Amino acid sequence: MVHFMIYLLETGLCLSLLYLAYWLFLRKETYFNFNRLFLVGSLILALIVPLVHISFMIPQGSSLERPARNITKFRSSYEEMIRWIDADFGAEPGRGHSAGNSRGLNPQMDEGGQIPVAGAHGSQMEKGGAETGRQKAGWGNFFSFSKILLFIYIGGVVYFLSRFIYLVVRLFLLAKRNRVTRQAGFRMVEIQEDISPFSFFRFLFINNGSFDESELDHVLEHEKAHIRQKHSMDHFFAHGLAVFQWFNPFAWQMRKALKTTHEYIADRQVLGKGIEMFDYQSLLLKQVIGYHTVELVNNFNLKPIKKRIAMMNKTRSGMPAKLKAMLVVPFALIIFFLFADFTLKGTDGSQMSVDKQLWGLWIKQGEDSFSKSLLIKDSRFIYSEGMEIRDYLLKTEGNSLILSEREGFPGTSLEFEQHGDELILWWNDSQKSRYVKSKAENTLDHYLVIAGITADLPSISKYRLMDENLVYRISYGKDSGGGNSLAFNGKSFNLIDLEELIQEEKNQVNKLDQNSLTALFLIDRTIPMVLVNQVREELRKINTLHIAEGGYPHGDMDLSPLLYHTVGLPRLLPPMGAKTLDKKEVEKRGGIIYTVDLAARNTTPEDVDAGLQQFIRKNEGSKYVISLEYDGAIPYGQYVETVDMIFKVIYRFRNELSLEKYRVAYDQLGDELQREMRKAYPMALSETMK
Secondary structure (H helix, E strand, O other), X not given: OHHHHHHHHHHHHHHHHHHHHHHHHOOOOOOHXXXXXXXXXXXXXXXXXXXXXXXXXXXXXXXXXHXXXXXXXXXXXXXXXXXXXXXXXXHOOEEEEEHHHHHHOXXXXXXXXXXXOOOOOOOEEOOOOOOOOOOOOOHHHHOOHHHHHHHHHHHHHHHHHHHXXXXXXXXXXHHHOOEEEEEOOEXXXXXXXXXXXXXXXXXXXXXXXXXXXXXXXXXXXXXXXHHHOOHHHHHHHHHHHHHHOOOOHHHHHHHHHHHHHHHHHHHHHHHOOOOOHXXXXXXXXXXXXXXXXXXXXXXXXXXXXXXHHHHHHOOOOOHHHHHHHOOHHHHXXXXXXXXXXXXXXXXXXXXXXXXXHHOEEEEEEOOOOOOOEEEEEXXXXXXXXXXXXXXXXXXXXXXXXXXXXXXXXXXXXXEEEEEOOEEEEEOOOOOEEEEEEOOOOOHHHHHHHHHOOEOOOOEEOOOEEOXXXXXXXXXXXXXXXXXXXXXXXXXXXXXXXXXXXXHHHHOOOOHHXXXXXXEEEEEOOOOEHXXXXXXXHHHHHOOOOXXXXXXXXXXXXXXXXXXXXXXXXXXXXXXXOOOOOOHHHHHHOOOEEEEEEOOOOOOOHHHHHHHHHHXXXXXXXXXXXXEEEEOOOOEHHHHHHHHHHHHHHHHHHHHHHHHHXXXXXXXXXXXXXXXXXXXXXXXXXXXXXX
């Protein structure tokens, strides 16, 4: 939401500056086609410029240094203001909070046991506990200032968009209930209402009985000019941007200025046909007095008529006006500078902001206690301390990194040396760490590269950040010949050696944590499930039941790339001796079975979403079991994304109930209330491989 609010503000600033340029230099000139091009171009620039960042190298001490610093300070001030009003800013990674608790992104799995349904592998339920560091439930979390602003903004968009749609439908109905005749290049709609003639795309609406023959020719020529030049396309675009920027008066003024410019263009074309100016202006005055207008379209009698008549009588702008029009160029340059990335270079060659050679993901070499990974990009310095992410503003001065929490705050200096892809960083006066730049952009891809694993991993939305000290990674990727390659912590192994390898992992942790060791699967999405289940069977045989499906965080732009390697969807395998019951016995005990058959034709996660939601709503309050069935040929990616969708649906129901009953999101409830939600909507998931 923070990024959207910043984009919304910057779009409004661009639009306002460009309209100011038009108002100062162009509105009184007769370069109507140029004005139209400028206004339409301004709308496009206002949308695009905030998305484009251009880097400039500015020498320190030059005349541009102070303006560059002021612009950077201005941008930082409003970005910081917007971040502070965001409800989740206090829990944002890098502000001294645990990344595992930020933004409610890492829901824990439910407490549960085994679901008795017959199948090749028995059955399972998700496992978990209360969310660590959960925020306290309360009205403040639900009714935050940022959410109120968002609701107001969405309400305005809905209102103005509804009004826009109403106007379009009104025009459609007007054309439908009146006679329409095809003419050369347009369609004439003969209306009976006392409305001034207007055009809308190729439709020309007119009350023929209101004009004599000569007047009708003048009106038709005017409206055909609008149609030929496709002015309605401009209106749609300008009105759409005004809906998006409904709170910005300059957006509506820009739309009004564009409509007026269209009229100037059409008036000039009519007079260019040899029509007497006095007769034409008299016709305009007659229309203003006798008829009302229609919003959204090119009305023949668009007000203010005084300005149109003045423009008709005005001598065409000459060379001085052309030079005056060129003054809009500095405004365009200001806009680009406002949203550019600046690199200030000192007189000694040292850079005052971050050299791009420092940009990238840096992985520590060695076993000291400092951060295992760093991410440097733009003017940010991000590092990890276990599961905690810290984010600082960054600039460089000589051989020092200057880190500060916010713009204008005093920074902390860390000495560094860079030699190509090697970085040495002094965390204090006596201790340093050595880092090597990764070829990857996040820690998950870095692990795959270092381990030599080629795998296209699935995406997961209901993930949890796993404790890096309590996981070992089992990967199934592709080798150089296109075959399947099985690895344990990046090294090839045979399944018969799995128990020994896991025992070595257990010997690295205390006995209290050994039962929590989890196998994090990093498996190519094309690997068939029959191979994956061979690994799972070996884990069950040695009574190692905690697993997690690994992958990329789906749809989450806020999770730090330094934590991608900890993303997992926790699961619990049924023990070898688990009791199983067939479906008939479950139904006999009052349970209802919902079957998700991945082997069925065209079964997608979206199908599961719609079908499971309908099933749960239909059987509200009943005991249910979700039976996931698949054959060994089903690819792992389809399987994981289906399981993830099932989790997503159940969490959606829990969250709806939580908001309805307590007006607090599910992941912000206390342990007791979460158990109440889990009881209402249990994660009763059984699996069967056919």
